[in-house]
Amino acid sequence: MIRSITKPKSKEEIDTLLDGLNRIFIIGCGTCVTLTRTGGAPEVAAMKEALLDSGKLVTGQVVVPVACDNLTSEILNEEMEKIEQADVLLIMTCAFGVQTVSSQLKRMVVPALDTLFIGKETGYGQFNEICTQCGTCIIGETGGICPVTNCHKGLVNGPCGGTNQGKCEIDSNKDCAWTLIYNRLTELGRLDSMRKLQGPRNFLGEPTPGKYEISKS
Amino acid sequence: MKLKDALKKNQFIVTSEVQSPVEDDPEKLIQNLQLIRGRVDGVSVSEIEIDGVVGDTIKTCDLLKKSKFDPIYQTTTRHKNRLQLQKDLIGAHEAGIENLLVFTEDYRLTGDSLQEMMFFHVDAGKLSSVLDHMKEGHTIEGDALPEKTEFLLGSGVESSWGKNIPDLEMKEMEEMTKIGTGYFLTTPVFNLDSFEKFIKNVNTFGVPVIAEVLIIRTAGMGQFLNRHMKPGLVPDWVIKKLSQAPEKQKASIEIFADIVSGLKDICQGVHIITIGGEQRLRQYLDAAKLK
Numbered sequence: 001m002i003r004s005i006t007k008p009k010s011k012e013e014i015d016t017l018l019d020g021l022n023r024i025f026i027i028g029c030g031t032c033v034t035l036t037r038t039g040g041a042p043e044v045a046a047m048k049e050a051l052l053d054s055g056k057l058v059t060g061q062v063v064v065p066v067a068c069d070n071l072t073s074e075i076l077n078e079e080m081e082k083i084e085q086a087d088v089l090l091i092m093t094c095a096f097g098v099q100t101v102s103s104q105l106k107r108m109v110v111p112a113l114d115t116l117f118i119g120k121e122t123g124y125g126q127f128n129e130i131c132t133q134c135g136t137c138i139i140g141e142t143g144g145i146c147p148v149t150n151c152h153k154g155l156v157n158g159p160c161g162g163t164n165q166g167k168c169e170i171d172s173n174k175d176c177a178w179t180l181i182y183n184r185l186t187e188l189g190r191l192d193s194m195r196k197l198q199g200p201r202n203f204l205g206e207p208t209p210g211k212y213e214i215s216k217s
Numbered sequence: 218m219k220l221k222d223a224l225k226k227n228q229f230i231v232t233s234e235v236q237s238p239v240e241d242d243p244e245k246l247i248q249n250l251q252l253i254r255g256r257v258d259g260v261s262v263s264e265i266e267i268d269g270v271v272g273d274t275i276k277t278c279d280l281l282k283k284s285k286f287d288p289i290y291q292t293t294t295r296h297k298n299r300l301q302l303q304k305d306l307i308g309a310h311e312a313g314i315e316n317l318l319v320f321t322e323d324y325r326l327t328g329d330s331l332q333e334m335m336f337f338h339v340d341a342g343k344l345s346s347v348l349d350h351m352k353e354g355h356t357i358e359g360d361a362l363p364e365k366t367e368f369l370l371g372s373g374v375e376s377s378w379g380k381n382i383p384d385l386e387m388k389e390m391e392e393m394t395k396i397g398t399g400y401f402l403t404t405p406v407f408n409l410d411s412f413e414k415f416i417k418n419v420n421t422f423g424v425p426v427i428a429e430v431l432i433i434r435t436a437g438m439g440q441f442l443n444r445h446m447k448p449g450l451v452p453d454w455v456i457k458k459l460s461q462a463p464e465k466q467k468a469s470i471e472i473f474a475d476i477v478s479g480l481k482d483i484c485q486g487v488h489i490i491t492i493g494g495e496q497r498l499r500q501y502l503d504a505a506k507l508k
Contacts (some may be wrong), residue, residue: 153321153335157392159385160321161375161404169447182385197392200299200343 002120003032004094005127006113017110018088023057025086027101029067029093035121038113039092047092047112059085067097073104135205141193143184150177156198219287220259220316221369224400230427230486231507232259232289235495237272247284249495256508261289261318279312289316294344295335299357303347310366318402319344320373345396369399376403376415390422400425402488407452409479416483425485430476432491432501434469436460470504477505
């Protein structure tokens with residue numbers, strides 16, 4: 001299952017964002033941020049303690065099942081009394097959750113996390129980016145491995161000179177995508193598709209902000 | 218003699234790299250280079266610097282041309298999308314620059330401006346699309362150019378051998394050969410044995426290979442490059458020799474001359490990176506018996 005992968009913002013940044021806002025309601029999420037241990041029940045409890053230690057008042061906290069779901073407002077309505085006592089909602093979810101809550105409750109929100117990428121858990125406590133959602137999928141020619149996402153430089157004509165024993169020059173913990181592609185295409189007997197010079201990448205796959213309507217497709 | 222003609226005549230090529238100064242007058246740079254006039258086939262002016270900012274590269278190329286040097290406009294596809302690349306190449310052509318040297322460049326991990334966007338997506342495919350359009354006399358948007366624009370293209374390649382699947386080592390060069398590169402310029406060479414293995418495999422492309430040679434003047438300089446450019450770039454034996462030598466400059470010249478002397482039998486030329494020491498380049502050329 002794809003997940004929204006997050007990491008906590010620094011204490012300094014959160015302190016700056018909460019400057020002058022003393023009454024806080026904390027919202028966590030039971031899905032992706034619980035998996036990444038950045039906004040599940042234990043992290044929300046720890047955040048509450050940290051805020052109390054720094055002299056803030058926590059009016060309440062809740063861990064909603066899926067923060068980015070439209071039903072989140074129904075759950076938050078049950079907490080409305082405590083939410084209304086707060087100056088700000090400190091939201092320990094990915095940016096999708098923060099924006100969902102913000103649009104539903106129309107209240108001041110502060111994100112406690114940075115959303116890094118959309119990926120999946122590939123090992124215990126390890127998360128890898130799988131797709132950058134560029135809108136111009138080319139993996140039909142690369143053995144199903146995406147160089148736009150997995151090559152650090154996003155090269156469509158790889159590898160570059162920085163490939164080193166199957167790893168990337170910028171991080172020896174990261175695989176060289178083009179070595180993976182080479183090996184996969186070798187297995188498939190389709191190395192010929194790697195020998196073709198790819199033209200310029202189309203960056204107009206879907207202009208930001210993305211919008212798609214079935215009726216117009 | 219122009220670089221293009223020297224390549225045609227199969228001469229051992231000597232080129233050097235300078236950077237367009239930001240604070241100093243570029244005329245001073247030209248004065249320093251006067252000491253080696255007639256001894257280099259081309260001078261490349263690099264548009265990238267570890268600290269981020271360089272002076273006006275095309276202006277410096279223009280000054281070099283007026284001073285009877287054959288300038289090489291050295292740019293990177295790292296910092297430019299196709300529109301910017303095209304704009305700069307048209308400007309270079311209008312300034313009369315005939316030589317172009319292009320690197321994809323490394324992902325920036327040190328130096329200034331690390332948060333800035335890097336256009337790595339502009340790889341060989343994108344470069345060739347810009348060059349192909351200009352060669353036919355129009356821009357990528359289809360607008361006519363005053364004249365057809367063609368450069369002698371030099372392409373940067375990684376010369377380390379044995380760190381990849383052998384078949385993959387050649388792929389980048391295959392692509393650049395397809396887009397009509399006039400010569401390959403390698404990453405810095407210190408180890409002649411591994412470089413010779415590399416050359417044996419790339420000779421099949423029929424494209425001249427020019428080896429990059431760094432002038433390392435002190436042990437500290439080597440350590441700095443290893444720390445900020447690439448770990449292991451300058452080998453320990455170079456750093457050790459420089460740190461133990463009573464006369465640093467003599468040792469530096471010896472290292473340079475030994476490498477160049479070995480390269481004369483292996484490849485078609487050398488590209489010398491002086492790292493700011495252009496005024497001393499003549500002594501290095503003398504020691505290595507380059508022209």
